[in-house]
Amino acid sequence: MSVKNISITPGWEKYMTKEYLDLVERGPYGKQKKVSEMGSFKEVLEEHPMCAGCAMTLFIRLTMVGLPNPEHTVLIGTAGCGRLALTQTSIPFIYGNYGDTNAVASGLKRGLEVRFKDQAKDVVVMAGDGGLADIGFSAVMHSWFRKERFTTIMLDNEVYGNTGGQESGMTERGALLKMAPKGKMFEKMDMIGLAQTSGVAYIARLTPTNPTRVASVVRKAVLIAREVGPTFIQAYTSCNIEYAIPTPKVLDDARDIEAKRYGFMEIISDEAKAYLDSIDTAKKAKK
Amino acid sequence: MYLVAHIDQAICSETACRLCTQYCPEANTILYDNAAKTAFVAVDRCKGCEICVGICDDLAKHHAIKMIMITDLKSTFELSKEGFRPDKWDGNHP
Structure with a gap:
């Protein structure tokens, strides 16, 4: 969980895989990589078994570029599609049981703060809408009430994609799914509103239609979670299998949904804004 | 047999959009050669989703990416x- 841990013991280079050597030598560690540099540095995300053309994969890939310090980050996930890619990153990943992701993250973050006093460690929970809004709902809400300092990212594909298409709390009203043949009868949960009520310091809702924006939102959320308080990102990452979207149309669908109902929204507390400004001023002063 | 993305480097090197x-x-599937100013595809990682084709045609309007049978590629x-x-x-990318 630091550059030192990732680097290879001298003399052991020949035993390491090509991918690992590339990552250590040409990876993003120690320097904040930009989205515009993608394709010319080795990414922390490796090959993974997620479906072709999955918008969630695109979002996860961009998230990994947005992380301010991948070498000082721990990811927490749970059952669901996202973990298929999250486990293929060179970032420590904790597979929480369904429902306890944010409880695990709370304990972990507190422990890391005690253990590493002079090095900020980031904890990022990344799970699906089912894992966070349905099954993990109580742990999510309580971590926000307690103002735990970590980031919660919801990969909102509006369905239980991994188990055959059951409706989730985040499914739109009326959506027809394999396991919801009559259409969903209830409204989509308002997680943004709930986050606002619980006093989350930074809330964002977005779609992966703008890569630079995704990376910058993730960066802001992780930085604010270090010092200020809980942060929440709700990202529309369509399931092209359960919603039968042909893969070439995945981004058209994302743009469509963004324009129709999802939009881009950012709610930032005054304290969080002041903290971000202080980081920018410190950066400019350094230059 | 299956389709993979293929980038026409003559068209791509004329631009610097890097959107694909x-x-x-x-990850690391469409790579970018900064010296030759062109993108190219690592075919072993391409799952053939065609998202890049839509991006190149509709967003960038460069029409440099086509889906091509893997057996039709001379080198990969x-x-x-x-x-x-x-x-x-x-x-010299394939």
């Missing part, structure tokens, strides 16, 4: 064989 590298859902670049070594790229 950002929108591909797979495979990341698992070559590794990620930009210092070894000589600008």
